Amino acid sequence: MSEDKNPPVPEEEIKEDFDTRLRHARGLGGEPNQSGAVLPEDGKGKAMRIGTELISAVAVGGVIGFVIDTWLETKPWFLIGFLLLGNTAGLWNIYRISNSQGYTVGFGRGNRSENHEANRDNTKGD
Numbered sequence: 001m002s003e004d005k006n007p008p009v010p011e012e013e014i015k016e017d018f019d020t021r022l023r024h025a026r027g028l029g030g031e032p033n034q035s036g037a038v039l040p041e042d043g044k045g046k047a048m049r050i051g052t053e054l055i056s057a058v059a060v061g062g063v064i065g066f067v068i069d070t071w072l073e074t075k076p077w078f079l080i081g082f083l084l085l086g087n088t089a090g091l092w093n094i095y096r097i098s099n100s101q102g103y104t105v106g107f108g109r110g111n112r113s114e115n116h117e118a119n120r121d122n123t124k125g126d
Contacts, residue, residue: 050097054090061086 065082069075 040072041114043074046097053093054087057090057093058086061089 061082061084062079064086065079068082069079072078
């Protein structure tokens with residue numbers, strides 16, 4: 001009376017199914033973030049990210065400049081300076097987004113890390 005309606009599935013099939021689903025999820029066209037999840041980079045998402053990057057960088061620069069100006073009583077010089085720095089930082093982030101650099105740090109990260117590894121290996125024996 002107690003028939004198994006779902007027969008046991010071999011472990012190899014479960015693993016193949018998981019690998020297939022994982023490859024499919026990674027192939028959706030995005031870049032992995034720091035947690036390893038894939039972020040889709042469609043037009044709307046990229047536009048929202050660009051707007052958020054620029055507005056937040058300018059806002060943070062303005063707040064920092066305003067606080068320093070209030071503290072040192074030098075209005076409006078630090079506010080103007082930090083607004084320009086915030087604008088520059090926001091535009092730099094937009095440049096990195098448009099070149100699909102993502103969250104990587106620095107210029108030519110792949111080349112720099114390869115050169116660093118080679119230099120480190122050469123100096124180990126010294």
